[in-house]
Structure formats: C-alpha cells, structure tokens
Amino acid sequence: xxxxxxxxxxxxxxxxxxxxxxxxxxxxxxxxxxxxxxxxxxxxxxxxxxxxxxxxxxxxxxxxxxxxxxxxxxxxxxxxxxxxxxxxxxxxxxxxxxxxxxxxxxxxxxxxxxxxxxxxxxxxxxxxxxxxxxxxxxxxxxxxxxxxxxxxxxxxxxxxxxxxxxx
Numbered sequence: 001x002x003x004x005x006x007x008x009x010x011x012x013x014x015x016x017x018x019x020x021x022x023x024x025x026x027x028x029x030x031x032x033x034x035x036x037x038x039x040x041x042x043x044x045x046x047x048x049x050x051x052x053x054x055x056x057x058x059x060x061x062x063x064x065x066x067x068x069x070x071x072x073x074x075x076x077x078x079x080x081x082x083x084x085x086x087x088x089x090x091x092x093x094x095x096x097x098x099x100x101x102x103x104x105x106x107x108x109x110x111x112x113x114x115x116x117x118x119x120x121x122x123x124x125x126x127x128x129x130x131x132x133x134x135x136x137x138x139x140x141x142x143x144x145x146x147x148x149x150x151x152x153x154x155x156x157x158x159x160x161x162x163x164x165x166x167x
Contacts, residue, residue, distance in 0.1 A: 044074055044100070044114040073102045073111030082129040082137065084152045091117060091129040091137060091151065099126045099139060101155045117155050121146075 051071060058069050077094035084090065087107065092100040101117035104110065128140030137151035148154075 041115040041119055042098070044076060046074055046111055046114060050074060070110075072109065073114050075100050075102060075114055079127045080129060082131050084137075085131060085135045086152055089152055089155055091139070091155075093127040093129045093139060095125050095127050097123050097126075099123055099129060117151070118157065 051074060054071050054074070058071065061069055063069060073090075075092050077096045077098070078092045078100070079095050080093045081102075082091050088103060088105060090102040090104075092102055094100070099117045100114055102111045103113040103115075105112045123139070123141060123146075125142045126139050126146075128138075128145075130138050130140075132138065135152065137148040139146045139148070
C-alpha cells in the first residue's frame with residue numbers, strides 16, 4: 001500500500017511538472033498577442049429578402065414524418081464547419097478568403113450573428129476548420145494549418161491569437 005502511494009505521488013508530481021511547463025509555453029505564446037489596428041468586422045445580415053427566399057425554398061422540400069428543416073444562418077461560400085466545444089460559436093471555412101464565426105448566443109438553433117473571424121488575418125482558401133479534444137481550433141489552408149488556442153474566447157475581437165504553423 002505504501003509503495004502505491006509513493007508511486008502515485010511521484011506520478012502526480014511528474015504530471016504537475018509537465019503541466020507547469022506546458023502552461024508556461026501557453027503563457028509565452030499568449031504574451032505575443034498584439035493589436036493589428038483592424039477594428040471592423042464584416043457582418044452578414046440574417047434577415048430580409050434573402051432569408052425569406054431561402055425559407056420559401058425550404059418549405060417546398062418534402063421530409064419524412066417527424067423531420068423538420070429550417071434556416072440556421074446565411075454564411076457566404078460556406079464549405080466546412082466546426083462547432084465550438086461550448087456550443088455557442090461555429091467556425092465556417094470557405095474556398096475564398098474568409099472564415100466566418102456564426103454565433104447562437106441564446107441557443108435557439110438560429111444564428112444571432114455571422115461575422116468574419118478574425119478580420120485581421122488573410123486566409124488563402126480556409127476550408128478545413130476543426131477542433132481538437134482540448135478545444136483548440138485548427139484551420140487548414142492550401143499551404144498551411146493555423147492553430148488558434150483560444151478561438152472561442154477571442155473570436156469577438158478583430159485580433160485573434162494564432163500560431164502558425166500548427167504543431
């Protein structure tokens with residue numbers, strides 16, 4: 001019994017040491033965060049004639065009993081998407097130059113806001129957003145993969161911490 005306590009204590013101490021090293025690495029990366037001067041987002045209106053036309057089209061689709069279809073968000077050139085671990089923001093990649101952040105703040109399954117993420121970064125064909133198990137956002141492009149360690153927390157800022165290339 002004493003041996004197991006010693007072994008578990010050693011493993012715990014080793015784990016804490018590894019955590020401190022990786023926490024320090026993240027703090028060092030966060031300290032490199034800087035402001036680019038970009039202050040404006042491109043926001044996509046979610047109502048109006050375009051939304052009404054899409055809803056009219058959706059009404060003509062025949063579905064099996066107990067199925068329903070509705071408009072969630074208008075996102076230009078949407079290609080791939082990754083839902084954030086908190087379920088509030090979805091990142092949508094395109095085959096153009098934008099990544100869109102789609103926010104459903106009240107979780108009513110209808111987007112409240114669609115805006116570019118982050119407007120300070122130029123993306124060449126950002127068509128592969130995905131989240132890792134630990135909540136890190138990765139965006140694949142044609143020639144690189146960008147890593148956003150805190151995308152769900154910084155997506156409302158026009159500047160977002162990213163590390164490129166991903167490791």
